[in-house]
Amino acid sequence: MSTEVQPLVNAEATPKKKSSSGSLRILQYIGFRLVLLFLTVVVGVYLTILIANMGGFVDQIMRGQIRERITLQVQMNRTYDTLTPEARSKLTSEMIAVEEDRLGLNQPFAIRSFRYLKNALTLDLGRSLNMTSDTGSKQVRLIILERLPPTLVLFGASNLLLFFSSLYIALALSRKYGSFMDKLLIGLSPLSSVPAWFYGIFLILIFAAMLRWLPFGGMVDAPPPETTIGYILSLLKHMILPVFAWMLSSIFLNIYGWRTFFLIYSSEDYVEMAKMKGVTDRELERKYILRPTLPNIITAFAFVLIGLWGGAIITETVFNWPGLGQAYYHAVGLYDTPVVVGITVIYAYLYALTFFFLDFIYALVDPRVKVGSSGN
Amino acid sequence: MKALKNAFREILRYPAAVGGLVILFLLIVAAISAMIFIPYDEAISLWRGDEAVVYTNPKAVPPAWMNFFTSEKLPVTQVINSVDSPKVERVVEPHSDGTTDITLTYTFDFEYDRFYPEMVLYFDTTFDTKQPFVAIRWVTPDGTEIRVADIGVDRSLSYRFAQDDKLTRRLGGEVAEIGLFKVPDSDPPVPQKGTYQMRLEGLTFEPDSTIEAELVMYGMVHGLAGTDHLRRDLLTPLLWGIPIALSFGLVASLGISILGMAIAAVGVWYGGWIDEVIQRITEVNLVLPFLPILIMIGTFYNRSIWLMLGVTILLSIFGGQVKQNRAIFLQIKETTYVEAAKAYGASDMRIIFLYLIPRIIPVIIPALVAGIPGFVFLEAALAVLGLGDPVLPTWGKVINDASNNGALFRGLYYWVLEPAALLALTGLAFAMLGFSLDRVFNPRLREA
Numbered sequence: 001m002s003t004e005v006q007p008l009v010n011a012e013a014t015p016k017k018k019s020s021s022g023s024l025r026i027l028q029y030i031g032f033r034l035v036l037l038f039l040t041v042v043v044g045v046y047l048t049i050l051i052a053n054m055g056g057f058v059d060q061i062m063r064g065q066i067r068e069r070i071t072l073q074v075q076m077n078r079t080y081d082t083l084t085p086e087a088r089s090k091l092t093s094e095m096i097a098v099e100e101d102r103l104g105l106n107q108p109f110a111i112r113s114f115r116y117l118k119n120a121l122t123l124d125l126g127r128s129l130n131m132t133s134d135t136g137s138k139q140v141r142l143i144i145l146e147r148l149p150p151t152l153v154l155f156g157a158s159n160l161l162l163f164f165s166s167l168y169i170a171l172a173l174s175r176k177y178g179s180f181m182d183k184l185l186i187g188l189s190p191l192s193s194v195p196a197w198f199y200g201i202f203l204i205l206i207f208a209a210m211l212r213w214l215p216f217g218g219m220v221d222a223p224p225p226e227t228t229i230g231y232i233l234s235l236l237k238h239m240i241l242p243v244f245a246w247m248l249s250s251i252f253l254n255i256y257g258w259r260t261f262f263l264i265y266s267s268e269d270y271v272e273m274a275k276m277k278g279v280t281d282r283e284l285e286r287k288y289i290l291r292p293t294l295p296n297i298i299t300a301f302a303f304v305l306i307g308l309w310g311g312a313i314i315t316e317t318v319f320n321w322p323g324l325g326q327a328y329y330h331a332v333g334l335y336d337t338p339v340v341v342g343i344t345v346i347y348a349y350l351y352a353l354t355f356f357f358l359d360f361i362y363a364l365v366d367p368r369v370k371v372g373s374s375g376n
Numbered sequence: 377m378k379a380l381k382n383a384f385r386e387i388l389r390y391p392a393a394v395g396g397l398v399i400l401f402l403l404i405v406a407a408i409s410a411m412i413f414i415p416y417d418e419a420i421s422l423w424r425g426d427e428a429v430v431y432t433n434p435k436a437v438p439p440a441w442m443n444f445f446t447s448e449k450l451p452v453t454q455v456i457n458s459v460d461s462p463k464v465e466r467v468v469e470p471h472s473d474g475t476t477d478i479t480l481t482y483t484f485d486f487e488y489d490r491f492y493p494e495m496v497l498y499f500d501t502t503f504d505t506k507q508p509f510v511a512i513r514w515v516t517p518d519g520t521e522i523r524v525a526d527i528g529v530d531r532s533l534s535y536r537f538a539q540d541d542k543l544t545r546r547l548g549g550e551v552a553e554i555g556l557f558k559v560p561d562s563d564p565p566v567p568q569k570g571t572y573q574m575r576l577e578g579l580t581f582e583p584d585s586t587i588e589a590e591l592v593m594y595g596m597v598h599g600l601a602g603t604d605h606l607r608r609d610l611l612t613p614l615l616w617g618i619p620i621a622l623s624f625g626l627v628a629s630l631g632i633s634i635l636g637m638a639i640a641a642v643g644v645w646y647g648g649w650i651d652e653v654i655q656r657i658t659e660v661n662l663v664l665p666f667l668p669i670l671i672m673i674g675t676f677y678n679r680s681i682w683l684m685l686g687v688t689i690l691l692s693i694f695g696g697q698v699k700q701n702r703a704i705f706l707q708i709k710e711t712t713y714v715e716a717a718k719a720y721g722a723s724d725m726r727i728i729f730l731y732l733i734p735r736i737i738p739v740i741i742p743a744l745v746a747g748i749p750g751f752v753f754l755e756a757a758l759a760v761l762g763l764g765d766p767v768l769p770t771w772g773k774v775i776n777d778a779s780n781n782g783a784l785f786r787g788l789y790y791w792v793l794e795p796a797a798l799l800a801l802t803g804l805a806f807a808m809l810g811f812s813l814d815r816v817f818n819p820r821l822r823e824a
Contacts, residue, residue: 352663
């Protein structure tokens with residue numbers, strides 16, 4: 001899931017009815033907020049289940065596949081050669097019935113969809129239909145857990161690097177507003193209209209195909225190096241291009257956004273006042289510019305973190321990176337609804353939880369904000 | 377009107393905007409001329425790549441203008457058809473016994489530094505029962521005559537020079553494409569430049585029997601854009617990709633901006649449960665996985681580009697921008713002139729469309745323009761995932777074909793670079809224009 005993270009997201013709290021006493025009001029607010037977010041997750045996940053099954057259409061595809069597979073299985077099996085055609089077709093239909101029963105296809109989809117929903121919401125992810133993990137397991141939980149580390153390594157590194165470097169550069173630029181560097185980096189911001197996978201193709205063309213310096217894709221050399229150090233070096237070598245592509249596609253716009261944001265804050269009267277008092281530059285940046293913008297920085301950071309979940313389908317495909325994004329894509333191709341729903345429901349929960357906690361974090365870092373009061 | 381003129385003059389002060397506008401203008405001109413000169417049906421047929429349409433094109437070769445940049449000139453495709461080519465001289469000599477001598481002499485120049493990779497002679501003969509007989513002779517620039525083959529020709533025979541083992545043996549073990557063109561006794565073989573002749577000495581046995589033959593020498597470079605693995609000329613998808621990409625991006629961005637704006641305006645103006653419902657839908661929408669849903673619909677249902685466009689719009693109108701627009705509308709709602717409109721009894725619709733929405737347009741337009749590249753690349757991304765439109769020629773499909781056929785690995789860079797350059801150009805043009813518009817319409821950013 002490549003959620004575009006706007007650096008200046010302003011998570012606004014829902015306007016609340018004015019009620020009297022403090023803690024009761026907060027409790028009420030928390031309860032209300034939780035219920036609302038949970039409902040959001042329920043509806044979102046249910047819609048995903050409906051879409052992932054095409055409203056039951058996938059059932060027909062699966063029924064067809066089962067019929068084809070079992071008919072073939074019976075035909076190919078030598079031991080059934082002695083059976084009469086009637087007995088064989090009876091056996092075939094019995095086997096089909098068993099298989100349909102195993103996959104739950106004999107229940108109407110409308111009923112099954114709610115069972116799927118319940119299982120998904122209780123994070124009982126169940127077993128996949130077609131996909132297996134590299135260790136041979138069909139448990140969705142294990143498939144996800146196996147694909148999670150590659151995604152976390154790649155996009156964790158990319159996003160953290162991106163986040164902190166753009167913050168740092170933006171702060172420096174906002175202090176040197178109008179300088180050559182400032183104008184240059186702002187002028188480059190349209191480059192961010194090009195997505196990471198696209199830069200990826202160019203980088204592969206230059207550094208893998210023409211120069212042969214770096215690998216075309218994948219996560220480690222094949223066969224994987226024996227030693228841990230060798231493994232890490234190989235991993236790093238494979239990470240250079242995707243990380244670079246990811247950075248290129250976002251960094252200029254991120255710098256632009258943060259710089260404009262910091263500029264607005266550095267023209268506040270209290271900053272001018274502090275400058276006149278002779279506060280040092282570092283102090284000014286830390287206490288007078290970064291401190292009041294902390295809520296926005298935290299929000300953006302939170303979205304960066306949940307954006308890690310699911311990786312990025314196309315970037316992972318272009319670089320052949322064995323992460324969650326690719327798993328998601330393969331799951332769709334194999335009609336593997338449990339895997340699709342499993343990845344989605346975890347994302348939905350992460351999203352909802354982030355939204356929920358942001359309110360409290362705001363109240364913690366910004367004394368002007370009170371939990372449950374209107375955000376703006 | 378005057379304000380619009382001023383805004384336009386203001387925009388021209390930004391070099392980025394002028395650059396973007398120039399690129400866009402060129403793209404639109406190219407798009408229109410593509411649609412005029414290669415009509416839709418023809419484009420589709422060229423892109424489907426039926427054997428009859430593409431058989432004279434070489435397989436996966438770079439564009440012909442590559443020769444300008446290399447000292448070594450690569451051979452360009454030559455197609456010489458005895459039916460209409462002036463390079464063929466025809467001598468017909470009927471005999472009294474009903475047989476006819478038909479001699480076709482093909483004369484052509486060869487001025488390249490490499491050999492042709494593939495040569496085929498496509499015969500097209502007519503006869504009732506007894507097939508004509510043809511002797512193929514080859515004359516090199518230094519006057520040497522080589523016996524190529526003596527064959528009876530069926531109605532539509534394709535004579536592939538390289539597959540004639542007897543000829544290969546006669547040429548001293550060298551495959552015909554090299555053996556026929558090399559300087560005698562050169563090792564490694566060097567192409568001999570000059571004027572070549574191929575003579576077909578045909579003998580027909582029936583009065584109405586005819587012999588026609590098309591000599592196709594497949595080049596190592598081809599046309600303005602090169603060809604792909606199915607011998608299709610890449611010019612078609614590159615040119616037709618422009619109107620498709622532009623219209624997809626424009627329609628998606630326009631639809632999402634306008635609908636998103638209307639939804640936010642309605643929500644803010646009516647407030648209450650309508651606003652509440654809109655906000656809840658927005659939140660549900662944020663939880664839904666956008667790209668996977670598009671992939672699922674493409675996999676399960678239909679990969680038509682128009683369906684994708686519809687789903688994209690549907691999934692985006694309740695996106696993050698509704699929240700942004702809502703915040704702005706909430707401020708506008710409190711202004712005095714809206715108060716005044718209420719006081720004189722303006723209808724709800726009148727207030728929404730004539731008082732609220734016009735105020736937000738300066739914010740919407742730059743976002744709309746800057747949002748277009750995202751959708752252009754989305755369309756390409758779907759194609760790269762193998763979910764491109766099954767019928768239409770698009771840039772993304774070219775990239776997808778290229779990567780499926782290992783273009784980068786095999787060094788066929790043009791195959792990826794041409795569609796990629798067009799994509800990047802389109803994206804940058806809209807982005808540069810959008811960013812400049814943002815500064816023109818929102819002066820606060822300029823000061824900051």
